[in-house]
Amino acid sequence: MMPKLRGAAAPLTLVLLAFPVCSSTAETHGRSVAVNEKYKIDERVILDVQKPGYLNFAVDPATKAPHLLISGFQAFGKDHLTSITGWDRGLTSTGELDTAVLNKEITWPNEARMVESKIFSGEGLLVAGGFLVPGKSTGAVTFVPWNHPENAVVLTTPKKGWYYHRTEEWDVNSDGLIDLVTARGTMPMVGKPDGELIWLENPGPASAGMPWKEHFIARGPDVHFRILNHALPASEKDLPLTIISTEFSTRKLTVLRRTEDGNFQNVVLDNTLGAAFDIQLNDLNADGKIDLLVTNHEPDSKASVFGYEFDPYTLKILKRHTLLTGIETRQKGIKQASPGTILAFHPTLSAGNASSKPWILVSGDGSQRAHLLVPENENGAENWSYREHVIWNAESTVGQSTVGDLDGDGRIEIIIPAYDKNKVAVFTVTPLKLQSPRRR
Ligand SMILES: [Ca+2]
Ligand SMILES: [Ca+2]
Ligand SMILES: [Ca+2]
Numbered sequence: 001m002m003p004k005l006r007g008a009a010a011p012l013t014l015v016l017l018a019f020p021v022c023s024s025t026a027e028t029h030g031r032s033v034a035v036n037e038k039y040k041i042d043e044r045v046i047l048d049v050q051k052p053g054y055l056n057f058a059v060d061p062a063t064k065a066p067h068l069l070i071s072g073f074q075a076f077g078k079d080h081l082t083s084i085t086g087w088d089r090g091l092t093s094t095g096e097l098d099t100a101v102l103n104k105e106i107t108w109p110n111e112a113r114m115v116e117s118k119i120f121s122g123e124g125l126l127v128a129g130g131f132l133v134p135g136k137s138t139g140a141v142t143f144v145p146w147n148h149p150e151n152a153v154v155l156t157t158p159k160k161g162w163y164y165h166r167t168e169e170w171d172v173n174s175d176g177l178i179d180l181v182t183a184r185g186t187m188p189m190v191g192k193p194d195g196e197l198i199w200l201e202n203p204g205p206a207s208a209g210m211p212w213k214e215h216f217i218a219r220g221p222d223v224h225f226r227i228l229n230h231a232l233p234a235s236e237k238d239l240p241l242t243i244i245s246t247e248f249s250t251r252k253l254t255v256l257r258r259t260e261d262g263n264f265q266n267v268v269l270d271n272t273l274g275a276a277f278d279i280q281l282n283d284l285n286a287d288g289k290i291d292l293l294v295t296n297h298e299p300d301s302k303a304s305v306f307g308y309e310f311d312p313y314t315l316k317i318l319k320r321h322t323l324l325t326g327i328e329t330r331q332k333g334i335k336q337a338s339p340g341t342i343l344a345f346h347p348t349l350s351a352g353n354a355s356s357k358p359w360i361l362v363s364g365d366g367s368q369r370a371h372l373l374v375p376e377n378e379n380g381a382e383n384w385s386y387r388e389h390v391i392w393n394a395e396s397t398v399g400q401s402t403v404g405d406l407d408g409d410g411r412i413e414i415i416i417p418a419y420d421k422n423k424v425a426v427f428t429v430t431p432l433k434l435q436s437p438r439r440r
Helices: 012-016 351-355
Strands: 022-027 032-034 039-049 052-059 066-072 080-085 098-103 109-114 124-129 141-145 163-170 179-186 194-201 213-219 224-227 242-247 252-258 264-270 276-282 291-296 304-311 316-325 342-345 359-363 369-375 386-393 402-404 413-418 423-431
Touching: 039 386, 039 413, 052 109, 052 402, 052 413, 052 423, 066 109, 080 109, 098 141, 109 163, 163 224, 179 224, 194 242, 213 264, 224 276, 242 291, 252 276, 264 304, 264 316, 276 342, 291 342, 316 369, 316 386, 342 402, 369 413, 386 413, 386 423
Parallel strands: none
Antiparallel strands: 022 039, 032 039, 039 423, 052 066, 066 080, 080 098, 109 124, 124 141, 124 163, 163 179, 179 194, 194 213, 224 242, 242 252, 242 276, 252 264, 276 291, 291 304, 304 316, 342 359, 359 369, 369 386, 402 413, 413 423
């Protein structure tokens, strides 16, 4: 999410707003939209949440209860990392939800996600933070223990004016301890913006709690990136560490591949896509090969979502497909642009869906909308056409949305934050009852 500075326009009264950040008051709506012949999207509930920026879905490691994680931030005053659970009592029974502020000390929390590896002695969240807002631009990567979130540990050494949006796990130095890869950016008032991809060396249990040693990988990546190796099928696991980055400030999509001498080969994949923003790795056209799903962040008709067919061996783009373009930016103010983050997902939890084309959820950011792209053709690998559905006209900056089965009924929820409106909307993907009978 790239919320913009509004200078003095940000109301100082926000500082005085007391927690809780999520109140039990909520609107319920009955809006329902069919998105194809198999599914409809039902609007379930709209929650009041203070300045929700990034949403993430997490599962309690012990109880397996689904949690909605909310990274909330604002120009003045404390930010918050909040968890909402208790959804199994009914999505619309908002008075029954359990809301907990996990941490109020992390500056401008961006992406917060459950650690996948046994890096730390217990389960917990990795939070990337900071943004180009005065007083909040020196960010950090923080580990928040799940059972004791008050005992958060900062893993990065403070670097003035640099902020973080994402972390991924990889044993970069092959010592058996999983390390962290992250990108950081800076946009100083005077001077040029800059970015760098780094990895943080896991020191092992002996020095737990200390900042991790930083290792430089490359200059340029400033916001988002993905480790390709996580997405590759088992047959391609032999490829060296390969990181694909969206470089926002230098306006290009690049790939970095580790060479035998331990350095990284740097290849520009596309320098014509505009200000590159988010990236996900998915098999978009269901042909068995991983594709690159990328957004840019542009104020005008160049605002787009792209799908790239890509050869992981030669590091060459085979074809770029424009999945959505001309996304209108409606948010007023300087430097407003669209879209924001992107997420490919399957509309049901059933295993058979893994081989079909995913849907694509586009958080609009300055478009003030959440856009859902549904494949026109479920199977044709050559068909890259999507039908766009505006599933929520938030009339507010839309931060990072997420998906997951919140209430455990087997149906996927789509959860969308309206940052300026202090709202979070919950939708359910519901199979249509009247499906054509299956042929035997
Ligand atoms: Ca390591
Ligand atoms: Ca593919
Ligand atoms: Ca559900």
